[in-house]
Amino acid sequence: MINYISKLEEILGKGRVKANFDLSPYLTLRTQTKVQYYFEAVTRRDLINAKIASLKLQLPLFIIGGGSNLAIIKKKLTGLTVRNKYIAKKIEPIDQNSVKLTVTSGYPVSKLAKELANAGYEGLEYHLGLPGTVGGAIYMNSKWTKPLSYVGDNLISATLLDSRGKLKRVDKNYFSFAYDQSILQKTKEIVLEATFKLKKTKAKKTKEHAAFSLNYRKETQPIGVFCSGCFFRNVDGVSAGKLIDQAGLKGKRIGKFHVSQKHANFIIHDGVGKAEDLKKLIKLIKSQVKTKFGVKLEEEVIII
Numbered sequence: 139m140i141n142y143i144s145k146l147e148e149i150l151g152k153g154r155v156k157a158n159f160d161l162s163p164y165l166t167l168r169t170q171t172k173v174q175y176y177f178e179a180v181t182r183r184d185l186i187n188a189k190i191a192s193l194k195l196q197l198p199l200f201i202i203g204g205g206s207n208l209a210i211i212k213k214k215l216t217g218l219t220v221r222n223k224y225i226a227k228k229i230e231p232i233d234q235n236s237v238k239l240t241v242t243s244g245y246p247v248s249k250l251a252k253e254l255a256n257a258g259y260e261g262l263e264y265h266l267g268l269p270g271t272v273g274g275a276i277y278m279n280s281k282w283t284k285p286l287s288y289v290g291d292n293l294i295s296a297t298l299l300d301s302r303g304k305l306k307r308v309d310k311n312y313f314s315f316a317y318d319q320s321i322l323q324k325t326k327e328i329v330l331e332a333t334f335k336l337k338k339t340k341a342k343k344t345k346e347h348a349a350f351s352l353n354y355r356k357e358t359q360p361i362g363v364f365c366s367g368c369f370f371r372n373v374d375g376v377s378a379g380k381l382i383d384q385a386g387l388k389g390k391r392i393g394k395f396h397v398s399q400k401h402a403n404f405i406i407h408d409g410v411g412k413a414e415d416l417k418k419l420i421k422l423i424k425s426q427v428k429t430k431f432g433v434k435l436e437e438e439v440i441i442i
């Protein structure tokens with residue numbers, strides 16, 4: 139097999155590409171996965187160069203943010219895996235009542251939500267506690283349900299890197315946002331930066347919203363465990379967790395993976411499990427829910 143390290147480093151910088159790299163510490167579910175080539179992007183240029191390198195060398199490119207919505211079952215990912223650590227933000231006034239936030243795609247959402255809530259900027263504060271990055275949250279149109287709000291709600295525009303490595307400025311409509319959906323899931327374009335319009339309000343209010351969602355997470359979800367959040371999508375407004383619970387699957391274990399006792403839509407990994415066991419558990423959950431309720435569950439988590 140050709141060794142692309144030196145070719146990649148010509149574009150990405152000497153000493154910055156790792157071969158046969160263990161990705162598991164960067165996946166919240168901690169599945170054991172190695173990647174053929176690994177690169178950490180810390181600037182916009184790094185992301186653009188990674189795309190250029192992948193096109194030039196004809197290597198598949200995979201970008202991860204917080205690795206919090208992934209269940210990587212494959213033992214090895216071929217091509218270049220880029221971890222997005224491009225982190226910066228700028229806030230500018232629009233008028234008396236609102237501000238424009240421009241934030242890079244590698245910015246951690248929870249940190250952003252906290253900073254904005256503390257400053258009294260309304261729009262993203264309920265996402266305090268959402269793991270992952272702005273890029274991943276836009277790709278997924280991640281949500282909070284109490285009250286229902288999506289990361290895409292207050293987006294105005296974004297700068298993307300298209301499949302040919304060209305910059306593209308798009309507005310909110312381009313994304314076709316819906317429940318757990320954005321156009322990026324089809325186009326595989328990369329978010330570089332995103333711009334949101336946020337309302338200026340009293341910090342007391344935004345801090346209360348943020349604290350409410352964080353407390354709600356602590357009360358209802360398992361904390362401090364290896365998982366990918368809610369594993370399955372809700373079906374026509376019916377909670378997937380409720381269906382799994384009513385199918386009697388809370389606590390169901392296969393190898394080192396089990397259904398959380400606290401929240402049935404969370405699959406927890408004890409840290410050294412076999413991907414095969416995860417696959418079996420997913421299959422079991424789907425078949426039991428189908429048999430019992432006639433409902434076909436679909437994964438919210440991206441299975442690779």
Ligand SMILES: Cc1cc2nc3c(=O)[nH]c(=O)nc-3n(C[C@H](O)[C@H](O)[C@H](O)COP(=O)(O)OP(=O)(O)OC[C@H]3O[C@@H](n4cnc5c(N)ncnc54)[C@H](O)[C@@H]3O)c2cc1C
Pocket residue numbers: 166200201202203204205206207208222243244267268269270271272273274275276277278279280281282322326327328329330365366367368440
């Ligand atoms: C404890 C826990 C709680 C959670 N709570 C919630 C919740 O309340 N609501 C919710 O909706 N989800 C929740 N999740 C799921 C997950 O955190 C979100 O989907 C999150 O927004 C994913 O972001 P990420 O950066 O981790 O993406 P990753 O998992 O790294 O990647 C997900 C997808 O996005 C793509 N991607 C990443 N960055 C970019 C980019 N810059 N441009 C284009 N594509 C990109 C990746 O290629 C991949 O296909 C939770 C997960 C955990 C572990």
